Amino acid sequence: MDLLIPEVGTLVWMLIAAGIVFFILAKWGFPMITDMVDKRSDYIDKSLDAAKKAAERLEGIQSECDALLKETRAEKARILKEATDRREEIIAEAENRAKEAGEKIISDAREQIRQEKEEALRGLRRQVAELSVQVAEKVVMKQLDSDEEQLNMIDRMIDDVKTGR
Amino acid sequence: MKRLIAILTILSAFIPVMATDAERIDVKEIIFGHLKDSYEWHVFSTANRDYVIDLPVMLYSKATGWHFFMSDKLEENGSYDGFHITKEGAHAGKLVETLPDGTELKPLDLSLTKVALGVIINCLLLCIIIMCTGRWYRHHKETDAAPRGFVGLIEYVVAMIVDDVIKPSVGKDYKRYAPLLLTMFFFILVSNIMGLIPIFPAGANVTGNIAVTLFLALITFFTVNIFGNREYWKEILWPDVPVFLKAPVPLLPFIEIIGIFTKPFALTVRLFANMTAGHAIILALTCVIFITAGMGPLIGVPMTGLSLFFMVFMNCLELLVAYIQAYVFTMLSAVFIGLSRQEHHDEKKKEITNN
Numbered sequence: 001m002d003l004l005i006p007e008v009g010t011l012v013w014m015l016i017a018a019g020i021v022f023f024i025l026a027k028w029g030f031p032m033i034t035d036m037v038d039k040r041s042d043y044i045d046k047s048l049d050a051a052k053k054a055a056e057r058l059e060g061i062q063s064e065c066d067a068l069l070k071e072t073r074a075e076k077a078r079i080l081k082e083a084t085d086r087r088e089e090i091i092a093e094a095e096n097r098a099k100e101a102g103e104k105i106i107s108d109a110r111e112q113i114r115q116e117k118e119e120a121l122r123g124l125r126r127q128v129a130e131l132s133v134q135v136a137e138k139v140v141m142k143q144l145d146s147d148e149e150q151l152n153m154i155d156r157m158i159d160d161v162k163t164g165r
Numbered sequence: 166m167k168r169l170i171a172i173l174t175i176l177s178a179f180i181p182v183m184a185t186d187a188e189r190i191d192v193k194e195i196i197f198g199h200l201k202d203s204y205e206w207h208v209f210s211t212a213n214r215d216y217v218i219d220l221p222v223m224l225y226s227k228a229t230g231w232h233f234f235m236s237d238k239l240e241e242n243g244s245y246d247g248f249h250i251t252k253e254g255a256h257a258g259k260l261v262e263t264l265p266d267g268t269e270l271k272p273l274d275l276s277l278t279k280v281a282l283g284v285i286i287n288c289l290l291l292c293i294i295i296m297c298t299g300r301w302y303r304h305h306k307e308t309d310a311a312p313r314g315f316v317g318l319i320e321y322v323v324a325m326i327v328d329d330v331i332k333p334s335v336g337k338d339y340k341r342y343a344p345l346l347l348t349m350f351f352f353i354l355v356s357n358i359m360g361l362i363p364i365f366p367a368g369a370n371v372t373g374n375i376a377v378t379l380f381l382a383l384i385t386f387f388t389v390n391i392f393g394n395r396e397y398w399k400e401i402l403w404p405d406v407p408v409f410l411k412a413p414v415p416l417l418p419f420i421e422i423i424g425i426f427t428k429p430f431a432l433t434v435r436l437f438a439n440m441t442a443g444h445a446i447i448l449a450l451t452c453v454i455f456i457t458a459g460m461g462p463l464i465g466v467p468m469t470g471l472s473l474f475f476m477v478f479m480n481c482l483e484l485l486v487a488y489i490q491a492y493v494f495t496m497l498s499a500v501f502i503g504l505s506r507q508e509h510h511d512e513k514k515k516e517i518t519n520n
Contacts, residue, residue, distance in 0.1 A: 002257045003201060009274040010376035013281035021288040026344035029295040032302045034343055037324045039307035
């Protein structure tokens with residue numbers, strides 16, 4: 001039965017030892033641990049919240065990025081198309097201009113050729129005339145030694161002129 | 166398995182020699198000797214001598230005043246300075262004083278007994294464990310990674326007790342009671358585990374001592390009744406029941422008042438009985454080896470194997486019980502504290518319907 005009778009001395013020792021231990025642990029032991037656990041769980045909650053927000057923002061940025069990319073692509077296509085149009089325009093214009101210039105050169109050349117030809121013809125005619133005059137002079141000087149012959153000559157010439165014209 | 170059999174065979178060769186030394190084994194004495202408190206700390210014995218740690222004895226007698234001496238003075242003939250250890254009566258195993266006129270007087274015994282020293286050792290160990298853990302937090306911030314290893318284990322247990330036991334049981338101002346309940350839990354756990362280790366400095370049957378469990382239950386008792394709110398006392402003295410149950414004869418208040426005292430009593434006995442029973446079973450199983458060894462190797466060897474197997478099993482079970490009893494004690498204390506801090510019934514109902 002004595003196992004079931006609490007001893008006063010043990011109670012006193014228990015009071016002293018457990019009292020001191022409780023005082024120490026309640027002041028410096030357990031609060032440190034529980035505070036840290038609470039703080040850490042707060043921190044984890046906050047971090048999770050922040051991560052969620054960041055993920056949301058990232059998603060926003062992603063869609064923004066996609067939109068921007070799409071816009072850029074459209075712009076690129078537009079610019080390319082414009083460039084192609086412009087190139088064709090320039091080529092066409094250049095072709096026109098070249099054609100015009102070529103035609104002008106050709107017409108100028110033709111004109112020049114025609115003028116030169118006329119000039120040459122005119123020169124030729126003058127030379128022929130001069131030559132015929134000189135020939136005529138020589139013939140006249142040689143054949144007009146006798147009067148008869150002169151007269152014959154004049155007659156022939158008049159005939160020539162009459163028949164020739 | 167083969168190795169186990171070999172070990173058992175070797176062991177069984179020695180056991181008869183040991184058993185023949187003791188004439189007869191007094192199982193009851195062995196078991197109660199281990200369960201009960203004592204004035205000295207018996208560590209182990211060889212054939213020639215006992216290795217004993219002497220502890221100081223402190224007595225206050227109404228007749229002769231204070232007495233201080235070491236417990237080795239008692240060993241020689243069991244008595245010293247007019248004191249001797251009684252064998253029977255209500256104080257069996259305790260020191261009593263024989264007065265000159267022949268009457269026996271029980272002095273106020275403040276001796277540092279085995280259990281008292283065990284309490285101090287366990288308290289020191291508890292302090293070291295928790296303060297070492299606490300030290301880690303002084304050098305770390307909440308943004309650091311959670312601790313690993315031993316500190317992580319302690320933190321895990323603390324967080325589990327706070328979240329699973331204290332928070333739901335006590336209610337909204339649980340933070341005020343958390344250090345007390347945590348100290349209680351860890352003291353019981355450390356003491357239970359230390360009680361299972363057979364060699365000094367462990368091995369004192371601290372939580373199997375009714376004074377220790379009574380002290381722990383008294384802490385709960387005082388916490389509940391000193392910090393209990395109006396609602397708690399109203400529930401006891403004027404509960405919400407038909408008037409005839411409380412008006413002419415205070416039937417329910419009477420039951421409730423008895424309940425105030427039965428709660429700590431149940432706490433005391435539950436922890437004490439659980440730990441005592443566990444220790445008694447393990448000790449009895451150990452005794453089986455020595456009893457059967459005297460009956461020759463044919464019975465001794467298989468019985469030794471069987472009792473070794475059961476001892477290992479019981480020790481594992483006791484480890485579980487050590488944790489469960491600490492948990493249960495803390496949980497019930499938390500529940501009792503929670504009941505003494507309850508809000509008004511109507512408010513509670515509102516809260517429930519709101520939720």
